[in-house]
Amino acid sequence: MSKELVKKFMEIRVENVIRLKEMKEKGGKIVGYYCTFFPQELALAAGAVPVGLCGTKEEPIAAAEETLPRNLCALIKSSYGFAVTDKCPFFNFSDLIVGETTCDGKKKMFEFMGEFKPVHVMQLPYMKESKAALDLWVEELRRLRSRLESELDVTISDEAIWQAIDVINRESVAAKALCDLNQQEPPALSGMDLLTVIWSRGFNIDKEEIIEMLNELRENLGSGGDVAAGQPRVLITGCPIGLGSEKVVQLVEDVGGTVVALENCTGYKILPLQTDTSFDDPVVALAHKYLQIPCSCMTPNTGRIKLLTSMAADFKADVIIDLTWQACHTYNMESREIAKLAKRIGLPFLQLETDYSASDMENLKVRIEAILEMVEK
Numbered sequence: 518m519s520k521e522l523v524k525k526f527m528e529i530r531v532e533n534v535i536r537l538k539e540m541k542e543k544g545g546k547i548v549g550y551y552c553t554f555f556p557q558e559l560a561l562a563a564g565a566v567p568v569g570l571c572g573t574k575e576e577p578i579a580a581a582e583e584t585l586p587r588n589l590c591a592l593i594k595s596s597y598g599f600a601v602t603d604k605c606p607f608f609n610f611s612d613l614i615v616g617e618t619t620c621d622g623k624k625k626m627f628e629f630m631g632e633f634k635p636v637h638v639m640q641l642p643y644m645k646e647s648k649a650a651l652d653l654w655v656e657e658l659r660r661l662r663s664r665l666e667s668e669l670d671v672t673i674s675d676e677a678i679w680q681a682i683d684v685i686n687r688e689s690v691a692a693k694a695l696c697d698l699n700q701q702e703p704p705a706l707s708g709m710d711l712l713t714v715i716w717s718r719g720f721n722i723d724k725e726e727i728i729e730m731l732n733e734l735r736e737n738l739g740s741g742g743d744v745a746a747g748q749p750r751v752l753i754t755g756c757p758i759g760l761g762s763e764k765v766v767q768l769v770e771d772v773g774g775t776v777v778a779l780e781n782c783t784g785y786k787i788l789p790l791q792t793d794t795s796f797d798d799p800v801v802a803l804a805h806k807y808l809q810i811p812c813s814c815m816t817p818n819t820g821r822i823k824l825l826t827s828m829a830a831d832f833k834a835d836v837i838i839d840l841t842w843q844a845c846h847t848y849n850m851e852s853r854e855i856a857k858l859a860k861r862i863g864l865p866f867l868q869l870e871t872d873y874s875a876s877d878m879e880n881l882k883v884r885i886e887a888i889l890e891m892v893e894k
C-alpha cells in the first residue's frame with residue numbers, strides 16, 4: 518500500500534501541469550520561485566499558487582550555456598535553460614518570478630530572466646543575527662507583498678496571510694513527521710522514496726490535499742516500510758537535490774547503503790521551522806522564520822552545523838555525505854566545517870563534488886562504496 522502512495526507522489530508533477538493549465542484558463546494566478554527563502558505564504562494569501570522552479574535535470578543545460586558562463590553550478594544552468602527554452606510549463610504559466618540575492622550566479626541569472634519574464638528580486642541579508650538584517654528582510658517582505666498586489670491585481674489582507682501561515686505550518690509539520698519516521702531502524706522509506714515524496718509535494722497546487730497525502734503515507738508507514746534492516750545509514754547534506762539530480766542518493770542505495778535523511782533545502786532544512794503566530798504583524802512573523810534558514814549563503818552559517826548535529830543523532834547516521842554541485846562556492850567552502858563536525862561526532866565523512874551528468878558515476882560509486890565499507894554493521 519505505501520508503494521502505491523509513494524507512486525501517487527511521483528505522479529504529482531505531471532498531473533499538476535494539467536491542473537495548473539485549467540486554473541490558468543479560468544484566470545488563476547501562479548508565482549514561480551527558485552529558493553526556500555521565498556515566503557510561499559504571501560503568494561497563497563494573494564490567492565495565487567506558488568510553484569518551485571529549480572532545475573534538476575541536465576537536458577536544458579546546453580541551451581543555457583549559449584548565454585551563461587559554463588562554470589556555473591548545474592542547478593542555475595538547468596533552471597535558466599528550462600526558462601529560456603520555454604520547456605518548463607510551470608515557468609511558462611508563472612505570472613511573476615520571485616528570486617532572492619542568495620548566491621552570485623543566481624542573482625545575476627534573475628537579471629537575465631527579467632529580459633523575458635516579470636521578475637521580482639528580494640534582497641536577502643547574509644548576516645542574519647544583526648538587527649539591520651531583520652529590519653531589511655521585513656522591508657523586503659513588505660516590498661514583495663506590494664509587488665504581488667500590483668502584479669496580480671489583488672489586495673493581500675493580514676488575515677489572509679495568517680491563514681496561509683497556518684496552512685504552511687501544518688504542511689511543514691506533516692512533512693517533518695513523515696521524514697522523522699526514518700529515525701527508526703530500519704528506516705520507513707528508502708532515500709529515493711523520501712526524495713520523491715518531499716521534492717514532489719511542492720508541485721501540488723492544493724496544500725490541503727498534500728497535507729492529507731503526507732499524513733496518509735505517514736499513517737500507512739507507521740508500522741514500518743519495506744527497507745531492509747542493517748544497512749549503513751547515510752545522512753546527505755549540501756546543495757539542493759531533486760528528481761533528475763538524484764544520482765548520489767541512487768548510488769548510495771545501489772551499493773547497499775540507505776539514505777535516511779536529506780538535510781538539503783529540498784529536504785529537511787526548512788521543515789523544523791514554524792512561523793511564530795504570537796507576533797502582531799504576520800510579515801514580521803514570516804521574516805523571523807525565513808531568516809533562520811541555514812543556507813550556506815549566510816555568514817556565519819552556524820544553524821546548519823546545529824541542525825546537522827541533531828539530525829546525525831536523531832537519524833542515527835553512520836556516514837555523512839556532503840554533496841556540492843561544481844562551482845557552488847558557498848557549499849564547497851562550508852564543507853570544511855561539515856568535515857570538522859563529522860570528526861567531532863566520530864562519523865566517516867565524504868564530500869562529493871559533481872554535476873548533473875552521468876560521466877563520473879563510476880568514480881562516485883567507488884568513493885561511496887569505500888566510505889560505506891568503513892561502517893561496521
Ligand code: SF4
Nearest residue numbers: 551552553619782812
Ligand atoms: S541552497 Fe540556499 S540559495 Fe540554494 S535554493 Fe536552497 S536556500 Fe536557496
Ligand code: SF4
Nearest residue numbers: 590592620623756845
Ligand atoms: S547550489 Fe550553490 S551555486 Fe547553485 S544555486 Fe544553490 S547556492 Fe547557488
